[in-house]
Amino acid sequence: MGVINVTPDSFSDGGEWLDATAAVEHGRALVADGAAILDVGGESTRPGAGPVDEAEELARVVPVLEALAGVQARLSIDTSKAAVAAAALDAGAAIVNDVTALRGDPEMAPLIAQRGCDCCLMHMLGEPRTMQSDPRYDDVVADVKAFLEQRLEFAVAQGIAEERIWLDPGIGFGKAVDHNLELLRRLDELVALGRPIVIGTSRKSFLGRITGRDAHERVPGTIAANVLALARGASIFRVHDVPEARDALAVAAATLRGRWAPPTTS
Ligand code: HH2
Numbered sequence: 001m002g003v004i005n006v007t008p009d010s011f012s013d014g015g016e017w018l019d020a021t022a023a024v025e026h027g028r029a030l031v032a033d034g035a036a037i038l039d040v041g042g043e044s045t046r047p048g049a050g051p052v053d054e055a056e057e058l059a060r061v062v063p064v065l066e067a068l069a070g071v072q073a074r075l076s077i078d079t080s081k082a083a084v085a086a087a088a089l090d091a092g093a094a095i096v097n098d099v100t101a102l103r104g105d106p107e108m109a110p111l112i113a114q115r116g117c118d119c120c121l122m123h124m125l126g127e128p129r130t131m132q133s134d135p136r137y138d139d140v141v142a143d144v145k146a147f148l149e150q151r152l153e154f155a156v157a158q159g160i161a162e163e164r165i166w167l168d169p170g171i172g173f174g175k176a177v178d179h180n181l182e183l184l185r186r187l188d189e190l191v192a193l194g195r196p197i198v199i200g201t202s203r204k205s206f207l208g209r210i211t212g213r214d215a216h217e218r219v220p221g222t223i224a225a226n227v228l229a230l231a232r233g234a235s236i237f238r239v240h241d242v243p244e245a246r247d248a249l250a251v252a253a254a255t256l257r258g259r260w261a262p263p264t265t266s
Pocket residue numbers: 003005007009010011012041043044045046078097099120122168170171198199200201238
C-alpha cells in the first residue's frame with residue numbers, strides 16, 4: 001500500500017503532493033514501482049495535528065482519486081469523515097482506511113455497510129493532538145487486541161461483512177517506542193484475530209529514535225520492521241517508499257514460503 005498524502009503538513013512528506021497533478025504523477029509512479037493499493041489522504045494525523053475542515057479535505061482528495069481511477073491498483077481513502085469517504089468511493093476508491101476505527105463519525109459504519117467496500121480499522125489511544133503525551137497500557141498487545149476485537153464486532157453488528165475488514169495496531173498512534181516494538185514482536189497475537197493485518201511503520205519517529213535518522217533516511221528501518229511484521233503474519237504494508245519495500249518484502253516472502261516468481265512487468 002503506497003501512501004499519497006495530499007496535505008501541507010504530513011510528518012514526512014507534507015507539501016510534496018499537495019498539488020493534485022504532482023499527487024497523481026506520484027500515484028502512477030508508486031503503481032509502476034509495485035504498489036497494489038494507493039492510500040490517498042487529505043488530513044495529517046501526525047502527533048500534534050489538528051483537524052481539517054471537511055470542504056478542504058474533499059478539495060484535496062477527490063480530484064486526485066478521480067484522476068487515478070483506472071490505474072492498476074486499488075484506491076483507498078484515508079479519512080475518518082463519512083462525507084469524505086462517500087465522495088471518495090464515488091470517485092473510484094474501493095477501500096476506506098479509518099484511523100478512528102469507526103469511532104470518529106457515526107455515519108461511517110452505515111456508509112461502509114451500505115457500499116459493501118473494504119475497510120481498515122486502526123487502533124489509536126487518544127487523538128492525534130495529544131496521543132504521544134505519556135501513553136500507558138497494562139499490556140499493550142492485549143489492550144490493542146481487545147480493542148480491535150471489539151471494533152470488529154461493532155463493525156459486523158453494523159452490517160459490514162467480516163471478510164471486508166482489515167485490522168491495524170496503529171504503530172505510533174498513542175504508543176511509546178517500546179509499545180511499537182512489542183506490537184511488532186508479538187504481531188502474531190493480532191493475526192490470531194483472523195483478519196488481514198495492516199502495518200504502518202513507514203518513516204515513523206520510533207525508527208528515528210532508534211537510528212538517529214531523519215524521516216527521509218528511515219527506509220532501512222522501515223524495511224526491517226516490515227520484514228519482521230511479514231514473518232509474524234502481517235499482509236498489508238503501508239509505505240511511502242514503494243520500490244524498496246516491494247523488493248525487500250518480495251525476497252522475504254519468497255524465503256519464508258519457499259516459493260518465488262519473477263516480477264510482473266506492467
Ligand atoms: N499511519 C498514518 C496515517 N494513516 N493508516 C493506517 N491504517 N495505519 C497507519 O499506520 C497510518 C495510517 C501516518 O502516516 P502518514 O500518512 O505518512 O502521516 P500523516 O498522518 O502526517 O499524514
